[in-house]
Amino acid sequence: MTHAPITITLTGAGGQIGYAALFRIAAGDLLGPDQPVALRLLEIPQGMRAAEGAALELADCAFPTLASVEIADDANVAFDGANVALLVGSRPRSAGMERGDLLAANGAIFGPQGRAINDRAADDVRVVVVGNPANTNALIAQQHAPDVPSERFTALTRLDHNRAVGLLAAEAGTPVADISGVTIWGNHSATQYPDLSHATVRGRPALDIVDASWARGPYIERVAQRGAEIIEVRGGSSVASAANAAIEHTRDWLLGTGERSAGHWTSAAVVSRGEYGVPAGLISSFPVTSAGGNWSVVEGLDIDAFSRERIDASVAELAAERDAVQELGLIP
Numbered sequence: 001m002t003h004a005p006i007t008i009t010l011t012g013a014g015g016q017i018g019y020a021a022l023f024r025i026a027a028g029d030l031l032g033p034d035q036p037v038a039l040r041l042l043e044i045p046q047g048m049r050a051a052e053g054a055a056l057e058l059a060d061c062a063f064p065t066l067a068s069v070e071i072a073d074d075a076n077v078a079f080d081g082a083n084v085a086l087l088v089g090s091r092p093r094s095a096g097m098e099r100g101d102l103l104a105a106n107g108a109i110f111g112p113q114g115r116a117i118n119d120r121a122a123d124d125v126r127v128v129v130v131g132n133p134a135n136t137n138a139l140i141a142q143q144h145a146p147d148v149p150s151e152r153f154t155a156l157t158r159l160d161h162n163r164a165v166g167l168l169a170a171e172a173g174t175p176v177a178d179i180s181g182v183t184i185w186g187n188h189s190a191t192q193y194p195d196l197s198h199a200t201v202r203g204r205p206a207l208d209i210v211d212a213s214w215a216r217g218p219y220i221e222r223v224a225q226r227g228a229e230i231i232e233v234r235g236g237s238s239v240a241s242a243a244n245a246a247i248e249h250t251r252d253w254l255l256g257t258g259e260r261s262a263g264h265w266t267s268a269a270v271v272s273r274g275e276y277g278v279p280a281g282l283i284s285s286f287p288v289t290s291a292g293g294n295w296s297v298v299e300g301l302d303i304d305a306f307s308r309e310r311i312d313a314s315v316a317e318l319a320a321e322r323d324a325v326q327e328l329g330l331i332p
């Protein structure tokens, strides 16, 4: 292993998703078996002991790819030199709440962290926001980091994407490897739009294989409500699948989507440049590919009237969340 370590800062490292993500990142699942990683764990004082315990266990795994682990309760320390920032630390919702209900509780976390990233992180820093409401928290962080290119701030909709692929594969009775062209549009919320209009199953249009009224009805509801379904069944919000999605998002961003870029894509919430009529500046989920460390929105897809309405509804919610955090004084 001759590469210099890449510094990965994970916030909320003493929490559930942190615990599920740390060992996979340290084992090389994020950047491969030849790339050492230096981990920085950010916690609040109440979470420090749990983070310390995780660090002890990381040492006990003796991962060859783990160069170092440091723990901090100061964002300026934790983000110093960070190449990757995984912003997980924040409160999860409980049964009966929408993710947007967390805005007041969680929004205040992301301004100071954006500022610390602005001041301390490496020039190539890439930020993935997992903490809910993820899109708007990413916007808050981005707005506090004027010196960092805005496209370096993203939010996680890969979990929704993976759910959408998994549920389509189950309905079509086919392995997930046969599925491509699924898109999550908009907000990581109940208004998100899992879109099968360009999806294929073994190269055939998905809407020729599954019932279109299912695809445009119960399927959308099931994907959009999957987080609530997990909360109800498990008694707590998604953890391992969220950690997995955060790792896949980051890995694809840094290492590229590879052969999947030829007509295949994934979904991520990225800063809109006005694509598909999404107002510039909102952090909205799109069909994306990645090459050279940069996401690109897949352009030129036909958007029919049904999809237009769904995308517009989710984007309207993002605009309303932006206005709400502006009113709370969380963004300028």
Ligand SMILES: NC(=O)C1=CN([C@@H]2O[C@H](COP(=O)(O)OP(=O)(O)OC[C@H]3O[C@@H](n4cnc5c(N)ncnc54)[C@H](O)[C@@H]3O)[C@@H](O)[C@H]2O)C=CC1
Pocket (backbone or CB within 6 Å): 011, 012, 013, 014, 015, 016, 017, 018, 042, 043, 044, 046, 047, 088, 089, 090, 091, 092, 093, 109, 129, 130, 131, 132, 134, 156, 157, 159, 160, 188, 237, 238, 239, 242
């Ligand atoms: N975008 C997505 O697809 C998903 C997002 N989530 C969200 O991820 C977040 C974390 O979930 P869990 O790990 O299950 O929660 P958790 O409650 O188990 O852990 C959160 C950790 O964050 C820490 N924390 C709180 N404020 C912090 C701050 N300012 N700086 C650093 N650390 C801080 C807490 O001390 C705690 O250890 C929640 O907001 C949840 O809703 C969860 C699943 C999927």
Ligand SMILES: O=C([O-])CC(=O)C(=O)O
Pocket (backbone or CB within 6 Å): 092, 093, 099, 132, 159, 226, 227, 228, 230, 237, 238
């Ligand atoms: O639903 C939640 O609160 C957690 C989450 O974001 C998800 O599982 O997608």
